[in-house]
Amino acid sequence: MSIELEQEDVSIFEDRLWHHKGWEARVIKNEDDDGWAVAMTQDGQAEPALVGPWTMGRDKKSPKPLDVSAFNTLVKTASEIIRRHEQHQAAMLHKTIEIEVRGLRVVVALDIEPDEENPTATLTATAADGSQLAKVRARPDQGLTRASAQRWADAGYPRASED
Known part of the structure; x- marks a missing residue:
């Protein structure tokens, strides 16, 4: 007997990867410079809804770990971007x-x-x-x-x- 869990049912809380309640925040190396970026992707989507700069850690080399406050802010911002895109599409x-x-x-x-x-x-x-x-x-x-x-x-x- 096999039990399959929906992807959104599994929460992950790692320094560079959070997955919770239908959203994934992934801290990635910024391809343009020595810094870091964070990509917010909604479950079921191939592309991130938001990619933005991410803060360096104390050592000025590695990224600051994700935390609940940052994750919640990122979810709110990415959700707003999706909502505005949907409104624009509907208006068109x-x-x-x-x-x-x-x-x-x-x-x-x-x-x-x-x-x-x-x-x-x-x-x-x-x-x-x-x-x-x-x-x-x-x-x-x-x-x-x-x-x-x-x-x-x-x-x-x-x-x-x-x-």
């Missing part, structure tokens, strides 16, 4: 603009579905009462500006031409 894939059409407020949204081979996009116009005025396929590289949204609405929400 979903854009909304509010315009006025014949005296009524209309929200125009461009939603992009990323796909390496066949990305798609949808352009939607929604009235202030929540009713959908139009929904058309759009080019995934189409931009959305107040002017382009207004032109689309003023033209009666036509389908985008397929090039």
Whole structure:
């Protein structure tokens, strides 16, 4: 009988390696100079979310050992970097603009579905009462500006031409 533990279930607390609650902090030799760096990697990720300088120890040659306070700060910082990246990605894939059409407020949204081979996009116009005025396929590289949204609405929400 074999018992398998999830990687996040195992905690490691060594001078240059901490692994705890889904995060790994690894102190590594800085390739650019004689100093040290720390890499923070979330479980399941191939690349670190954060790589930054690390403090030298008292002997000015070896790195300072990791400790609970430093680890917690590194987790907080790396988590914030991931959160900001996710927010940026979401903002790039979903854009909304509010315009006025014949005296009524209309929200125009461009939603992009990323796909390496066949990305798609949808352009939607929604009235202030929540009713959908139009929904058309759009080019995934189409931009959305107040002017382009207004032109689309003023033209009666036509389908985008397929090039």
